Amino acid sequence: MKNPLLIFNNKGIYCTQADVYIDPWKPVKKAIITHGHADHSKYGHQKYITHHLNIPIIKHRLGEINVSGVVWNESFSINNVKFSLHPAGHIIGSSQVRVEYKGEVWVVSGDYKTEDDGISGVFESIKCHSFITECTFGLPVFKWQPQDEVFDEINTWWQENQDNKMTSIILVYSLGKAQRVLKYLNTDIGKIYTHGAIENMTEVLRTNFNFPNTHKITRETSKAELKGNIVIAPPSAHGTTWMRKMVPYVTASASGWMSTRGARRRRAIDKGFVLSDHADWDGLISAIKATECEKVICTHGYTDIFSRYLKTIGYDARTEQTQYEEDELLDTISF
Known part of the structure; x- marks a missing residue:
């Protein structure tokens, strides 16, 4: 992929044109945060942008930080790159990040689930060219009951x-x-x-x-x-x-x-x-199909197996390494 809109480097998911990171795991100047779990919202960024419901969560965890909030579907531009946040359904205040520049659209899902839990917002399908997906439960064996x-x-x-x-x-x-x-x-x-x-x-x-x-x-x-x-x-x-x-x-x-x-x-x-705040196998597949994307980047979870399957059904799929973890590990941290 030549000059992709988003790249992965040693700090996180980076938009070069806007000079902004999404869920970076090392301190940066400007970070868009998908949700409040500790692996996605790290301390030390100079500026945070997130959904307004996530602000009290990350302030509780990180202290007094420089943070601004937006609502879902509210557009904001950084150096001619258009950003907006959309419901991810993972936890309260969790969002997907839509990124658009010169007609090219990427979506960073963060963590997500497709079942409406009544408090986290209903997962929204967003049309895009490239979709960055988690695959925490990216095996066919994972299928949630209602x-x-x-x-x-x-x-x-x-x-x-x-x-x-x-x-x-x-x-x-x-x-x-x-x-x-x-x-x-x-x-x-x-x-x-x-x-x-x-x-x-x-x-x-x-x-x-x-x-x-x-x-x-x-x-x-x-x-x-x-x-x-x-x-x-x-x-x-x-x-x-x-x-x-x-x-x-x-x-x-x-x-x-x-x-x-x-x-x-x-x-x-x-x-x-059996109760998860992540999508199961069917949820992952349905979410990806609904985007009508061409390219899929798989992060944190069963990345290799999941990306290989996506290739068999026609997607240009690959994997990227991140420092995101499964949520249960985070409960060793004192909130």
Whole structure:
């Protein structure tokens, strides 16, 4: 590809004409940020541009930064390059970035899912010539069941644990998955308690979203208060002394990785719910087809396998290395 509109270098995805990066992993002068997970929104950039709902998230994580917000489908130009952000459906405030210059259009998807979770915005298909896609779950084995069924399973599990006088602990990512699960918990069953990392992030988002009431677990919280109720905690809390006051408890994880054989056993949890904030195989393929693109660049995930498949169905596909990670790794970071 001669003089592509976007290139990959040692700092991130770079638009030479505009002198701007998208989700750079090293400090740069100007960065367009797709969403608030720590691998896509790094500290140290001189200027940040992102969706307005993502501003409180990255300020909470990064402190006082020079950031401006735009709404979805709002165009802005940098050195004659036209940019706009569009719903990615991954987490609250997550966006795809459309880049246009002299009639050439690229789309950087960031992370995305095609199922509407009710809080993250509905994934928008954008026509383009080149599409940069994640492929975290880029294998045919990954196929998600409808989320309504998963939330019914979670609430049934909680009710059963309460009937057995057990505390339910569900382990989920602090940003994104936690709020998604919280939205659909049945508060008729009992109270919702949270780990500090979950509570702090959710409080940042309450200004714009009507989440159920939660109770942050403190030193004063008693075992009797927790009994029969549900606790939302990050995976990093599992197996720590923080969980002692919840005995007797039952643990669960809500993750796309719960669909793989042995994942629940390796993580030493009692129950696995298959719930991902990323697109499954069918979602990835449908999203790419809807763009009507010619070229696809595959990043972070099963890149080699996924790009080889895309070639068999007629796409000019290749892979690029990035420093983006699967979200669960990020919960070792203190939000």
